[in-house]
Amino acid sequence: xxxxxxxLIAGLLVVISLPLSGCEQAGERQKMKIGYMNCNxxxxxxxxxxxxxAYLSHYTGIDFEAVPVDTHEFAERYAQGEFALTHSNSLLxxxxxxxxxxxxxxxxxxxxxxxxxxxTIIARKGSGIEKLTDLKGKRMVFGPMMAPTGYLAQYDxxxxxxxDPERDLAYYAIPSGSFKHEKLVYGVYFGAFDVAAAPxxxxxxxxxxxxxxxxxxxxxxxxxxxxxxTFGAAAKLDPAVVEKVRRALxxxxxxxxxxxxxxxxxxxxxxxxxxxxxxxxADYDVVRDMARRxxxxxxxxx
Amino acid sequence: xxQHNDRNLARKMIERARLDYLADLYAPVTxxxxxGDYSHALLALGEVQRSSPDEAYGQVLKGVILSKMGxxxxxxxxxxxxxxxxxxxxxxxxxxxxxxxxxxxxVNQLPLYAARVANDAGDTIALTSKRHLHYLQSRLAxxxx
Numbered sequence: 001x002x003x004x005x006x007x008l009i010a011g012l013l014v015v016i017s018l019p020l021s022g023c024e025q026a027g028e029r030q031k032m033k034i035g036y037m038n039c040n041x042x043x044x045x046x047x048x049x050x051x052x053x054a055y056l057s058h059y060t061g062i063d064f065e066a067v068p069v070d071t072h073e074f075a076e077r078y079a080q081g082e083f084a085l086t087h088s089n090s091l092l093x094x095x096x097x098x099x100x101x102x103x104x105x106x107x108x109x110x111x112x113x114x115x116x117x118x119x120t121i122i123a124r125k126g127s128g129i130e131k132l133t134d135l136k137g138k139r140m141v142f143g144p145m146m147a148p149t150g151y152l153a154q155y156d157x158x159x160x161x162x163x164d165p166e167r168d169l170a171y172y173a174i175p176s177g178s179f180k181h182e183k184l185v186y187g188v189y190f191g192a193f194d195v196a197a198a199p200x201x202x203x204x205x206x207x208x209x210x211x212x213x214x215x216x217x218x219x220x221x222x223x224x225x226x227x228x229x230t231f232g233a234a235a236k237l238d239p240a241v242v243e244k245v246r247r248a249l250x251x252x253x254x255x256x257x258x259x260x261x262x263x264x265x266x267x268x269x270x271x272x273x274x275x276x277x278x279x280x281x282a283d284y285d286v287v288r289d290m291a292r293r294x295x296x297x298x299x300x301x302x
Numbered sequence: 303x304x305q306h307n308d309r310n311l312a313r314k315m316i317e318r319a320r321l322d323y324l325a326d327l328y329a330p331v332t333x334x335x336x337x338g339d340y341s342h343a344l345l346a347l348g349e350v351q352r353s354s355p356d357e358a359y360g361q362v363l364k365g366v367i368l369s370k371m372g373x374x375x376x377x378x379x380x381x382x383x384x385x386x387x388x389x390x391x392x393x394x395x396x397x398x399x400x401x402x403x404x405x406x407x408x409v410n411q412l413p414l415y416a417a418r419v420a421n422d423a424g425d426t427i428a429l430t431s432k433r434h435l436h437y438l439q440s441r442l443a444x445x446x447x
Contacts, residue, residue, distance in 0.1 A: 112348075112364065112368060112373070113368065113371075113376050114373070114376040114379070116373060118371075120341060200341065200344075203345055207348045207349055208349075208351070208352055213349060214330070214334075214342055214345035214348070214349055215330075218342075219339070219341040219342055222340075222341050222371075225371070250426075277426070277427055278424075278425075278427065279427070280425070
């Protein structure tokens with residue numbers, strides 16, 4: 001009788017413990033970090049991407065944490081394993097693909113060209129600078145060195161047009177601090193520089209916001225279109241997770257919302273993104289060709 | 303009969319006024335487009351679109367400019383959206399028509415996108431653009447909607 005009672009109690013315990021352990025397993029959510037390349041500041045990056053990170057967590061069942069990362073530290077911190085997913089410009093994607101087999105997840109769409117943008121070289125209208133050959137002997141301002149459409153594309157355009165920025169310009173500078181692309185546009189507008197390497201997207205946005213008008217500047221030249229910011233995943237990441245995150249990004253619409261601190265927020269609007277699309281790695285060859293010609297990572301030779 | 307003629311006249315006047323207004327509104331854009339200054343045309347368009355972002359003629363112009371700049375996927379999306387709103391911009395007799403430009407785009411791009419989709423069924427970008435091309439092809443052919 002006591003044996004029967006013992007078996008009954010033991011059986012009951014097994015029956016009760018099975019669903020409990022199932023709940024416990026379901027409650028153990030995987031944790032993962034996403035490195036977001038800073039545009040202007042850490043605070044801005046966090047604010048922009050908090051809703052997107054929350055959305056990805058909700059969609060995939062993985063607890064993602066947003067990590068703002070300085071552009072110049074991005075490759076090094078990725079190599080140290082600080083984050084498994086990346087959101088960076090297309091040049092950093094190319095570099096991490098080359099060095100670490102980073103997987104392409106999706107490309108960000110923003111502005112007139114969707115998932116692509118271009119670099120332009122601008123001068124103030126009426127300055128007498130009308131074409132690329134007029135650049136010789138001029139004062140120029142570039143965007144940050146790792147910017148595909150703020151530095152790389154224009155440097156490449158100049159080399160291909162027979163102008164060596166190192167020898168043919170009077171001098172050139174790169175502005176410091178936040179909002180570098182806006183600073184260089186204003187730098188030309190107010191006469192501190194003769195010409196500037198301006199991303200076409202920034203000109204688009206500044207025109208739309210009424211900060212400048214289309215007639216303020218002459219566009220001396222424009223680079224080919226290159227992919228814009230890109231989501232990547234570590235080579236060793238579980239393929240099921242990679243696919244889930246990719247699907248989550250591609251399914252985002254302007255109406256997708258998440259709740260952040262009691263407020264319903266539009267994910268894409270908050271991140272300044274129009275959407276995502278599935279580019280192919282070969283679409284980045286245009287960036288690779290530019291990096292080779294300009295002698296930049298990952299092809300840099302000393 | 304007279305009442306009918308009056309209404310007809312009024313309708314024509316409204317249509318003429320609308321077209322004249324649009325031509326005037328987008329004049330800086332079309333001037334830059336015609337002179338081949340595409341980047342400038344796009345920026346000028348951005349200024350106009352600040353007050354009327356979804357206006358059909360603006361979307362068609364955007365598509366034409368983007369196609370000239372080689373951004374074909376974005377161009378097709380914009381053209382399809384604009385023509386869906388107002389098919390007059392590919393009308394044979396429309397004063398603001400870009401029929402020839404759109405027709406050339408369809409003829410040149412459709413085989414390329416068809417080949418891309420045939421080679422890679424997972425190429426969703428090519429698939430979307432191909433759909434836009436077929437839509438434009440259908441509108442050029444006089445399909446009803």
